[in-house]
Amino acid sequence: MSSPESQQAHHDFVQANKIYFDEHADKLEQEHPQARQLGIICVDAMRDYYPALFDKERTKVLDYACGTGLFSLALRPHVKHIVGLDISQVSVDIYNRKAAEEGVSEEMEAVCATLEGKPGELLDAKFDLITCSAAYHHIPSIEDTTRALAYFLKPGGSLLVADIKAPPDGKELFPKKYHDVVPHRNGLSKDTMRMVFESAGLVDFEMKDMPPIKIAPTGMDTVWFIARAMKPGGERI
Template sequence: MSQATSAVHAHTDASHSHHDFARANQAHFDEHADKLEEEHPYARNFGVLSVNAMRDTFPALFDKEHTEVLDYACGTGMFSQALRPYVKSIVGADISQASVDVYNKQAADQGFASQMRAVRAELKGEPGELGGAKFDLITCSAAYHHFADIGTVTRALAFFLKPGGALLVTDIKAAPDGAMLVPETYHHVVPHRHGMTEERMRTTFEGAGLVEFALKDMQAVKFQPDAPEIMWFVARGVKPAEGV
């Protein structure tokens, strides 16, 4: 993709001021939370793929005895459940109350309520949110393409990192030819329909004050038998240690 094409997509994908994507996503996932796995049978396995990609690429970030995690846009908890064996604790946060309810019910049913819990929240990065908690690791899997303003979200998430803590994001990588990657069915809840480039993610993370940016291709995923393969990435940014 040329720089000019990339810039156009960066503008057109994110410039939807007439449409409230946050409210659209809230309504969509409130409606679909209890049947998400039925409608998207690949979703649970994708959670496992995302966790494996994060662990394989950045293994030092995962410590079962110490790592406290915020899983943002946690949905019904499929990613959190895959992550749970490798960290000390997980707080999930999501805009959809129905998704949070499913998350907490499944955690309780599986006996993991003491290790993972979710709250309904649209975080702003302000003092007092989440009881003032800060985290060693913040994860966001398959959700950035749903956020109209990824810069604002990234700055908010950086606020909740401990010094030296890391943000890990998995999401759709823009195709070299600039192709539309998200089916029209989901355009009402997805502003970033062409995925995101490495340059855009780097600029976003660095704009939030994160350092040590790295982005690695995750793998190509085919969500439907007749759908094209889409490349996904895992990106990392680190909050500078105090005094740096």
């Protein structure tokens, strides 16, 4: 019999997440009533910690794993333009519908795609800021993802990730019903985040805690973090 670690290594988390969020996107706020407020909390923390990164007249953002757009909606008043990206077509459709209903389609739009960090993707766009909120724990290879995201940063641009911090005792934070879509069940540590950011060529790594947040999957107060690093070659902010 194979071990749980072996089973996890051979499990296709990307496809499982695509299927899960295609099925659950239209029920997101019903199943996770704190989701909208979580987006606001993460945006507020990012702006509190790194206010110079947010310029309404200039900042162009890639919101990676954007879901149905709750984080983008909270971020939109503080930046010039947002491109959301997600592997779930249903989530992207809801995102674009919300943007249209809010009358902000010219300021935020989403596409369904995967990224490898290669020429031609996203029409070769580059961004001042890339954000990812509440999604890194769903991504099996955060090393590959971070390298791909770094490709889309302008020199001097920053990657900001908001996610769940691994507790000191290493305990699992997600109940079994989420194990099919969450490879990082213990959260993510500062050492792990530093390693993946720096291996992607990003510099000036920092990771700051947010106040504990109670979320439905864990059912407990959970410490969240904001991790930040920048692409070399531009002005340091």
